[in-house]
Amino acid sequence: MCGIVGYIGKHAAAPVILEGLSRLEYRGYDSAGMAVFDGEKIQIKKSVGRLKVLEELTHGGATMPGSIGIGHTRWATHGAPSDANSHPHYNAEETIAVVHNGIIENYLPLKEKMISKGYRFVSDTDTEVLAHLIDYYYKGNPLEAITKVMHRVQGSYALGIMFAEHPDQIFAVRKDSPLIVGQNEEGCFIASDVPAILKYTRKVYFIENQEVVRLRADHMHFYTVDEEEITKEPVTIEWDANAAEKGGYEHFMLKEMYEQPKTVTDTLSPRIKDQDIVIEELGMSDEEIRAINKIFIVACGSAYHAGVTGKYVIEGIARIPVEVDVASEFRYRDPILEEGTMVVVISQSGETADTLAALRESQQLGHKVLGIVNVVGSSIAREADNVMYTWAGPEIAVATTKAYSAQLIALYLLAMKFGRVRGKLGDTAFHNMLEDLKRLPAQIEMLLANKQRIQRFANRYIGAKDVFFIGRGIDYAISMEGSLKLKEISYIHSEAYAAGELKHGTISLIEEGTLVAAVATQDGLFKKALSNMVEVKARGAFVLAVTNEGNTDIEKAADYVIYIPRTNQYFTNSLAIIPLQLFGYYVAVGKGCDVDKPRNLAKSVTVE
Ligand code: F6R
Numbered sequence: 001m002c003g004i005v006g007y008i009g010k011h012a013a014a015p016v017i018l019e020g021l022s023r024l025e026y027r028g029y030d031s032a033g034m035a036v037f038d039g040e041k042i043q044i045k046k047s048v049g050r051l052k053v054l055e056e057l058t059h060g061g062a063t064m065p066g067s068i069g070i071g072h073t074r075w076a077t078h079g080a081p082s083d084a085n086s087h088p089h090y091n092a093e094e095t096i097a098v099v100h101n102g103i104i105e106n107y108l109p110l111k112e113k114m115i116s117k118g119y120r121f122v123s124d125t126d127t128e129v130l131a132h133l134i135d136y137y138y139k140g141n142p143l144e145a146i147t148k149v150m151h152r153v154q155g156s157y158a159l160g161i162m163f164a165e166h167p168d169q170i171f172a173v174r175k176d177s178p179l180i181v182g183q184n185e186e187g188c189f190i191a192s193d194v195p196a197i198l199k200y201t202r203k204v205y206f207i208e209n210q211e212v213v214r215l216r217a218d219h220m221h222f223y224t225v226d227e228e229e230i231t232k233e234p235v236t237i238e239w240d241a242n243a244a245e246k247g248g249y250e251h252f253m254l255k256e257m258y259e260q261p262k263t264v265t266d267t268l269s270p271r272i273k274d275q276d277i278v279i280e281e282l283g284m285s286d287e288e289i290r291a292i293n294k295i296f297i298v299a300c301g302s303a304y305h306a307g308v309t310g311k312y313v314i315e316g317i318a319r320i321p322v323e324v325d326v327a328s329e330f331r332y333r334d335p336i337l338e339e340g341t342m343v344v345v346i347s348q349s350g351e352t353a354d355t356l357a358a359l360r361e362s363q364q365l366g367h368k369v370l371g372i373v374n375v376v377g378s379s380i381a382r383e384a385d386n387v388m389y390t391w392a393g394p395e396i397a398v399a400t401t402k403a404y405s406a407q408l409i410a411l412y413l414l415a416m417k418f419g420r421v422r423g424k425l426g427d428t429a430f431h432n433m434l435e436d437l438k439r440l441p442a443q444i445e446m447l448l449a450n451k452q453r454i455q456r457f458a459n460r461y462i463g464a465k466d467v468f469f470i471g472r473g474i475d476y477a478i479s480m481e482g483s484l485k486l487k488e489i490s491y492i493h494s495e496a497y498a499a500g501e502l503k504h505g506t507i508s509l510i511e512e513g514t515l516v517a518a519v520a521t522q523d524g525l526f527k528k529a530l531s532n533m534v535e536v537k538a539r540g541a542f543v544l545a546v547t548n549e550g551n552t553d554i555e556k557a558a559d560y561v562i563y564i565p566r567t568n569q570y571f572t573n574s575l576a577i578i579p580l581q582l583f584g585y586y587v588a589v590g591k592g593c594d595v596d597k598p599r600n601l602a603k604s605v606t607v608e
Contacts, residue, residue, distance in 0.1 A: 002100075002192070003020075003027060003192050004099050004101055004179065004191060004196075005197070008187055008215050009067060009187015009217045010186045010217065011067060011186060013066055013067050014036050014058060014066075015060060016189075018061050018071070020197055021073050023241070024073060025073070028075055029051075029073035030076050031082070031083070031086035032050075032054040032072065033054065034058070034064060035070050036064040038064070042090070042095065047086065051073065070097065070190065072087035072160075075376075075394055078103075078107070079125050080124075080377040080382075081377045084122055084123045085124055085125050087125075087127055089127050092120065096134050098160070099127075100130060100158070100159050101177045101178075101192050102156035102157040102158060102177035104127070114136065133153070142166055142171060142214075143171075144227065150212075155269075158173070160172055169214050170215050171213065172207060175210050181215060182204040194244045194247070195241055211223065211230070251589075252397040253585055253596055257578070259402050260448070261448075262441070263390075263393070263405055263406045264440050266392075267406040268409050272437075282388065289418055289421040290421060292340060294322070295342045295344060296325060296330075296342070296343045296344070298343065298345050298355065298358040299324075299326075299327060300354055301400075301484065302403075302404045303348060306346055306408055306481075307324045307346055310415070313412060313474070314418065317418070317424065320418060330361070331358045331361050335361075344369070344370045345370075347371070348373075348392070348407075349378060349603065350380040351375070351604045352605050353605060369383075369384045370388060371388070372387075372389075372407055374406065390410050391406065398601045399488055399489050399584075412571060416433060436567045437571065444574065444575065446565060447565075450579070451586075454579050454582040454586060457583070458583050458585075458590060459586070459590050467483070468495055468517070468536075468541075469482045469516075470497050470516060472520075472532075474522060475572075476496070476497075478519045479519050481577055482496070482581075483496040486580075486584035486588075489593055490584060490588040499528070500532065502535070507539065510540060516542070517544045517583070519580075521548055523548075530553065530556075530557050533545065533554075534557050543559050547564070549565055
């Protein structure tokens with residue numbers, strides 16, 4: 001996500017910070033800023049746009065003298081990209097400066113509390129709340145103020161903090177957002193990721209959740225959230241700079257797959273409050289939710305596949321008819337949008353030309369549009385009537401993984417919210433589903449841990465010519481995404497079929513050894529899925545099956561089985577897609593393909 005760099009030492013801080021931030025540029029950001037103590041006060045400079053703008057503004061850091069500072073590249077979450085929303089943020093007296101990565105979930109009540117105490121806010125960010133809160137609790141002891149704030153905020157954060165009254169120290173704090181500190185002969189460093197400081201030092205300390213570090217020019221002290229001092233051992237980083245950018249992963253795609261448990265948590269947890277689902281950004285009253293009589297979901301590629309899952313989930317849970325359309329079709333087919341029709345567009349980049357055009361078309365027809373978008377401040381986010389963000393952070397690999405997973409979560413939340421408000425989801429079912437949702441991150445982690453088994457299997461199919469993915473119901477939606485993941489990065493032809501449709505033509509393509517990946521996670525459709533597997537196996541196919549734990553009957557029909565943990569029948573896509581992503585990835589790696597940048601593809605499709 002965003003980048004943090006801090007320095008305290010013998011050299012000028014600003015050039016070190018600018019250099020460090022430049023090493024994090026690959027992560028994506030929309031604005032940058034720095035705070036440096038100049039001997040009298042904390043000076044802050046920040047601006048929207050590339051880091052180059054900040055470099056020019058500060059003459060490469062020369063106009064910000066001082067050897068203590070913190071810097072930040074921001075990927076907008078709360079509040080659009082703007083100078084005011086860029087970090088660092090100050091308290092009113094400009095004596096405390098804060099940079100922050102992560103999301104403060106309870107920032108609204110905290111903000112209200114601070115406003116009632118006379119604090120004035122100049123940005124829309126959750127971070128500014130932290131600057132004022134620290135100010136509120138600061139009575140001369142920075143550590144005490146910081147830990148008091150840590151006890152009061154919920155969510156994820158990595159922080160760099162400096163106090164004008166303590167110009168010989170800076171602070172680093174972390175919970176659920178990555179942060180490291182490092183040291184060399186010339187000073188100490190804070191960074192949200194290793195590559196930022198690799199030029200200066202390979203001796204780093206990984207900060208654990210709820211730990212605080214006090215950095216001075218020549219040493220560091222570590223504390224718990226209860227202000228108890230602790231000792232930590234340094235780690236020597238052996239990776240080269242290129243590997244470090246990817247956090248040690250071979251490709252961004254693999255790194256992003258591994259970020260999925262966090263993405264799911266980040267998209268989910270801000271919207272679960274007191275055992276209820278609260279989607280403030282939906283902008284719809286219960287009355288309006290009850291008045292919906294049809295939903296159109298419009299998107300492209302993987303976002304469209306998330307939409308197909310959404311159709312099954314929303315229709316199943318909330319009993320609202322849903323039509324899903326590829327945006328390039330929707331915009332030209334003169335769609336019939338009647339009163340009571342809700343339009344939902346889904347897009348990671350928020351810039352996809354066809355999806356944007358579909359949004360505009362719907363608005364012209366007099367309909368409000370809800371955007372499920374990842375990039376804050378993107379065109380779709382700006383033009384949609386309401387935006388529900390997926391908090392996946394920047395996605396660098398062209399083939400989407402974590403943003404897709406976040407889109408599924410957003411759709412589950414919508415379905416459950418609508419089902420509840422419309423009286424289609426009883427208390428017990430609702431609470432069981434909530435518990436299942438909360439378990440998803442740990443279950444995804446478990447599936448990811450099984451990667452070697454999938455890698456071994458994938459190695460057998462490097463030479464495959466055609467692969468088929470089949471499933472029924474939600475499993476058909478998973479098959480579509482599994483098939484796209486394989487073909488777009490490995491260049492192996494693959495197709496997804498509704499399993500029952502195979503025998504209406506496509507089954508003639510099955511030859512001895514053709515791989516058929518069959519997804520069978522829906523208990524009600526299990527027997528039918530099984531007979532479709534038998535059909536293809538009888539014609540020579542090698543059947544890879546993905547099913548729920550306990551469905552051992554499948555071993556009679558499949559040659560190789562991947563079991564996924566049990567979850568609610570509507571959420572299985574979030575689990576079944578993990579082995580399919582890994583399969584596509586490892587086939588592509590085995591073939592030596594450029595996994596992160598497949599040929600002919602762009603991350604953001606801004607043309608028709
Ligand atoms: C496939 C993939 C694409 C995108 C599609 C829509 O891995 O990433 O199919 O899903 O181009 O892009 P967004 O979500 O940015 O609108």
